[in-house]
Amino acid sequence: MSTTKMYSIWFFVGGMLTVLGIIIFAMGIYYIFAPESRTVLAHLNPSLWWGAIMLAAGLLFLIPAWMGHRKA
């Protein structure tokens, strides 16, 4: 068994949400310039603000978990 310290689960949660948040947010920016989406409520551009929320949540998990791992 490894003796190295394991990353906490919050590191993985943060990593996943951050990466997906970036992709969704980037799609939101794309839709500002190419608003061809035919979905209902497309004018609200949900990708933009939902991606931003995911990104913020991801960083809130990721940064403390990463710093905690480095200190340990």
Added chain:
Amino acid sequence: MSVIQLSWVDWSIIALYFVFIIGIGFYLKRFTGTGEDYFLAGRKNSSWVAGLAFLSANLGALEILGWTGGTMKYGMFVSHFYWVGAIPAMLFLGLYMMPFYYSSKIHSVPGYLKLRFDERSRLLNAFSFAIMTLLMSGINLYLMALVLRTILGWDWHLSMWISALAVGCYIMLGGLMSAIFTEIVQFFLIWFGLFLVAILGTVEMGGMHQVLSGLPDAMSKLWATTGSASSNAMGVTWAGIILGLGWVLSFGYWTTDFLVVQRAFSSKDLRSARMTPIIASFFKMALPFIIVVAGLVAYKLTTNPLAHFELLKHPVTGEPWNDTALPLLIARYYPQGLVGLGITALLAGFMAGQAGNVSAFNTVWTYDIYRVLINKKASDAHLVWMGRITTLVGILLSIGTAYLAMQFNTIMDYIQAIFSWVNAPLFATMLLGMFWKRTSATGAFWGLILGMVTSFTIFLGFKLGFLPPALVHMITFSQAPIHEISDMSRNLSQAAWAWSVCAIATVLLSLVTKPKPESELVGLVKGFTKVEHEGHMAWYSQPKYIAIIAVVVFAALNIYFW
């Protein structure tokens, strides 16, 4: 022709998810050297980690899809399955039952039965649980493939094999630790992937009051229409909801089903284990804000011809298929990118449920069947090896069951009823075992058998129609014409009878047979189990105070939506 067309961005998100969860399995493999690591995640999880995994293991996508669709039929009544049908039992598990489970340092629920009673009860429960878990796992797999094929046009075989093998891969590598890590990632994906549907649906309707307005009373009330079974779409009265769902089915599932309870066993100490279901209860209470809201939005859209929202037809029955409501809402509101997130959330739900089944199965097989009947002297390393092999075998058997379900669609009717056969009587056994020192091993074993037989007989009686009408009325506590008695009402009464027969038989037999000596009940029965004094802790660290907050929220929700 599929309903949702995926772009390369959506495919990238789905691929990223698969790479990520399998990567977690490879990363965790190096930390799972012992049986304690592999089967109980090292018993070092905090209450938050165990609590989210506890809920996530229960949160299969079929439940999400099924109850969103169920809301279109039953309305707000579906919330009963999340509130009265879950919260009291989860709090009871945390406050009163967990000390006996956790203090005995067992690996599984059947393990408790062995310590409290004897090997017979352990093996009976281990086999019935293993069979139930595998069948449920296979059915979930089949239904997942059915949904993916209908909505996305994906190939049956490919979607079943890829998702099952991905789950098998990360559980084989990291055991329960992998399952818990991925379940928590999946928990967040489900919330971020699906809550937006409810938000956008509410926005389209013009606000929450518009979602609720104009609904028939039978759909918009929680308790006000439970005075008579004919006043609500579910066809049950308040007594049926409280006794059948809130007591027998709910307590039977949440307090004894190893699939969920295993997550609490992975906690680092007793306080964390007790907090596990209590923390999970808050998230359970929040789920109707995704599921019921989305279902009500779908209902309103289908009843408005101008909305151009139509459910797909079921590929087998040809009837409008309520389970397609949520994917159709995803297609309605989500542009490229978000569609990938929504589909990933559904896949995450499927796989979290699958992982829960497989990790529970490998533990019960390894500790309660293999080590008891086949290799009594197995070393710890050998048990870990066996756990890995069992995971693979479990996955393959699940796939086999899925193909069986594909051939014989009616098998699902039987399998849905298994919960009543296994969990309802087991709850009576556990309750008596933990809180009545006189309960004997013989009483418990035969009580369990009689409870299971009762449940099975009633089920077959309903299914094959051999019960006389007078007996059906007595069993269901209903005077309604037999064809008007709903499946839900039958399930609830079946569980209630199984529980009652098991409890009465266990008590009577225990009174005439020899109980275990008190010296063997330490750590297993109330009055013989030391619970750590928590008075020196801050209030927010004490399970009882957090449980009181949960009760207040639970009561407020029920009163608000009365």
